[in-house]
Amino acid sequence: MADRKRFEGRVALVTGGRTGIGRAAARRLLSEGAEVITVQRSEDSEFECIQADFSQPGAAEMVINEVIQRTGRLDILINNAGMMTESGIESMSVSDWEKNISVNLTTPFLLIRAALPHLRKTGGCIVNTGSIEGISPNPMHAAYSATKAGLHGLTRSVAVDHGHEGIRCNAVAPGWIDTELNVNMIDNLPNADTFKDDIKKIHPIRRTGTPEEAAALICFLASDDASFITGQVYTVDGGRMTQLSMP
Structure with missing residues (x-):
């Protein structure tokens, strides 16, 4: 982990900051x-949280107002919270579709909208956690793929509309990352070892990613090292999207 203090004196809000x-x-x-505040439904025992x-x-407005009341400023907004419903289009209920849209797309929009006046004052930035499935979907992930593609589009729109105000907005599009959720899912499969071997093969570097590797890119984009980067969606996927599947 880096020793540099790139974020000293800055306040960062991270949604879904309790895991992964x-x-x-x-x-x-x-x-x-950075002074970090996480936000999620449950208490965060490691960080100051809402x-x-x-x-x-x-x-969303309540959360942003609470951050300002506690710290007086907001420099970095990380829209990371998300959800996934596995279902084909014909079998997906409208309520499940709308819930995916609400969590993955509408909530980031509302947080960005509420944060903009404060980011304008600090020359702040936004980093959204999209997905490679916003570019190419896996089967049965119509809602997830659609919302992540929408989040990528929102990222570019915010960058275009607010770049002149000194606000940058980028997104990361992670591939297979070994979050607690993914690791537990694999471990509960009857063919866990075979699955692990197979999933490594679809990555040119022959392994899956870690949360820390995705976080390194997020933090780079949030830092002044990326001061001339905005409106971009960066894949962090071990080359998975580059490698063609076998015939």
Whole structure:
């Protein structure tokens, strides 16, 4: 982990910061000097946090206002919280479709909208966690793929509309990352060892990624090292999207 203090004096808000990529990003930001606040439904025992249910009206505005009340500023917004429903289009209920849209796309939009006046003051930045499935979907992931593609589009729109105000907006598109959720899913498969071997083969570097590797890219994009980068969606996937499948 880097020893540089790229974020000293800055305040970062990380949604979904209690686990996985969000937790790794929060730890990296903290290690480099940021004051970090995470937000999710449950308590965070490691970081200062705000408990919020984004399905409730006004939750996004409440969270941003709470950050400002506590710290007086906001420099970095990491929209990382997300969900996935596995279902074909014909079998997916409208309520499940709308829930995916709400969590993966509408909530980032509402948080960005509420954060913009404060990011304008600090010359702040936004990093959204998209997905390679926003580029090419896996089977039975119509809602997830659609919302992540939408988030990529929102990322570019925010960059275009607010770049002149000194606000940058980028996204990362992770591939297979060994989050707790993915690791537990594999371990519970009857053919876990075979699955692990097979999934390594679809990556040119012959392994899956770690949350810390995705977080490194998030934090780079949030830092002044990326001061001339905006409106971009960066894959972090071990080359998976580059390698053609076998015939």
